[in-house]
Amino acid sequence: MPKLYQPEAFAVPDGIYLDGNSLGLMPHAAKQAVERRLNEWATQAVVGWDEWFGLSESLSPQLARLAGARPEEVIATGSITANLHALLATFYRPQGQRRHLLATALDFPTDLYALRSWADREGAELRLIPSRDGHTLHPDDIAAAITDEIAIVLLPTVLYRSGQLLDVARWTAAAHQQGCLIGWDAAHSMGAVPHQFHDDGADFAVWCSYKYLNAGPGAPGGLYVHERHAGVLPGLRGWWGNDKTSQFQMDNEYRRAGDAGAYQLGTPPVLSLAALEGALEVYRGVDPEELRARSLELTDLLLALAEEQLPEMQVITPRPAAERGGHVSLQWQHNRQVSLALRARRIIPDYREPGILRLAPIPFYNNEDDVRGVVQAMREIIDSREYEAAGEGSAVS
Numbered sequence: 001m002p003k004l005y006q007p008e009a010f011a012v013p014d015g016i017y018l019d020g021n022s023l024g025l026m027p028h029a030a031k032q033a034v035e036r037r038l039n040e041w042a043t044q045a046v047v048g049w050d051e052w053f054g055l056s057e058s059l060s061p062q063l064a065r066l067a068g069a070r071p072e073e074v075i076a077t078g079s080i081t082a083n084l085h086a087l088l089a090t091f092y093r094p095q096g097q098r099r100h101l102l103a104t105a106l107d108f109p110t111d112l113y114a115l116r117s118w119a120d121r122e123g124a125e126l127r128l129i130p131s132r133d134g135h136t137l138h139p140d141d142i143a144a145a146i147t148d149e150i151a152i153v154l155l156p157t158v159l160y161r162s163g164q165l166l167d168v169a170r171w172t173a174a175a176h177q178q179g180c181l182i183g184w185d186a187a188h189s190m191g192a193v194p195h196q197f198h199d200d201g202a203d204f205a206v207w208c209s210y211k212y213l214n215a216g217p218g219a220p221g222g223l224y225v226h227e228r229h230a231g232v233l234p235g236l237r238g239w240w241g242n243d244k245t246s247q248f249q250m251d252n253e254y255r256r257a258g259d260a261g262a263y264q265l266g267t268p269p270v271l272s273l274a275a276l277e278g279a280l281e282v283y284r285g286v287d288p289e290e291l292r293a294r295s296l297e298l299t300d301l302l303l304a305l306a307e308e309q310l311p312e313m314q315v316i317t318p319r320p321a322a323e324r325g326g327h328v329s330l331q332w333q334h335n336r337q338v339s340l341a342l343r344a345r346r347i348i349p350d351y352r353e354p355g356i357l358r359l360a361p362i363p364f365y366n367n368e369d370d371v372r373g374v375v376q377a378m379r380e381i382i383d384s385r386e387y388e389a390a391g392e393g394s395a396v397s
């Protein structure tokens with residue numbers, strides 16, 4: 001079993017990096033894998049496709065371990081947004097009064113854009129589970145919103161701002177009890193929180209791989225579809241979703257791949273897949289439960305220090321370990337400037353409006369010194385009013 005803490009396996013910038021929940025650091029293995037594939041392109045040209053042809057499928061066993069799924073139920077492909085559209089095109093089948101879509105008021109906007117485009121097509125409603133405190137969801141509100149008028153429920157495993165972790169087994173069972181299908185956006189949990197999507201019975205899930213999976217900016221994401229749907233014809237079809245053995249027969253007849261590869265559309269981005277291929281090496285042999293336990297140790301410390309030393313900040317992440325993911329979120333009206341002042345000190349946090357600093361200590365390359373360092377720096381920045389001198393900063397990251 002390799003040790004979890006292995007900063008030497010990553011390109012770690014000077015300072016403290018706590019933004020692995022937005023863009024994970026580059027594993028050297030990712031760079032090596034891209035270089036290897038580039039070299040194949042240089043030396044083999046089109047003959048390289050003999051190997052690249054099955055590259056996405058070759059990553060399924062490793063992704064399946066992290067998703068708690070069977071290898072045939074997952075595939076590395078697309079982006080969260082594109083995969084959501086592909087899955088809604090397949091599974092959103094409004095019938096009679098069961099026609100509406102359900103998400104949450106706290107979802108990442110792209111999920112809502114995707115869902116609303118399907119609601120609009122059908123003249124249906126996109127219903128949103130409200131939040132009482134603007135940060136988290138109350139179980140009673142989730143339960144009340146799941147009714148027999150809902151065709152599909154989409155929930156985030158971890159809420160992107162507050163970091164609240166939802167119980168996949170519980171809400172999957174609740175959705176099924178009401179006759180709804182349920183999908184999960186696992187952007188903020190894949191690679192950070194162990195999943196059992198198959199045993200929990202979730203219908204589908206989507207994720208990206210540029211966050212905790214460390215596969216680089218714009219790396220292909222992934223999806224999971226429970227094997228009970230294995231025969232369903234994808235609502236969006238392309239030649240890469242054809243059965244591999246007949247894909248190159250070119251006889252104009254689509255034969256669905258037997259596995260989740262059926263949801264692929266066109267030619268995969270081999271060079272970015274190579275980065276994912278290399279990045280997943282970091283996870284090889286790592287026990288997801290052990291990774292999670294270490295992540296909780298670091299976020300426990302961060303929560304304790306923040307509560308003790310940063311009283312002006314509101315901790316908007318739920319305290320119980322079973323209710324939070326891999327990051328801790330602190331809200332304060334001046335946090336945009338605090339985040340810029342931290343960057344000026346080579347400490348990289350993550351910032352989201354309104355006033356939310358997200359901090360994610362990653363067990364692979366962060367330790368207690370980083371956690372203590374960021375809290376101490378924030379105390380100094382506030383006490384010295386250093387943050388008041390910070391400018392507007394970037395609107396992007």
Ligand SMILES: Cc1ncc(COP(=O)(O)O)c(C=O)c1O
Pocket residue numbers: 079080081082108110111156160185187188208221
């Ligand atoms: C919860 C969640 N969903 C979706 C996305 C983005 O989707 P995509 O990968 O399609 O850009 C993000 C990006 O941070 C996210 O946090």
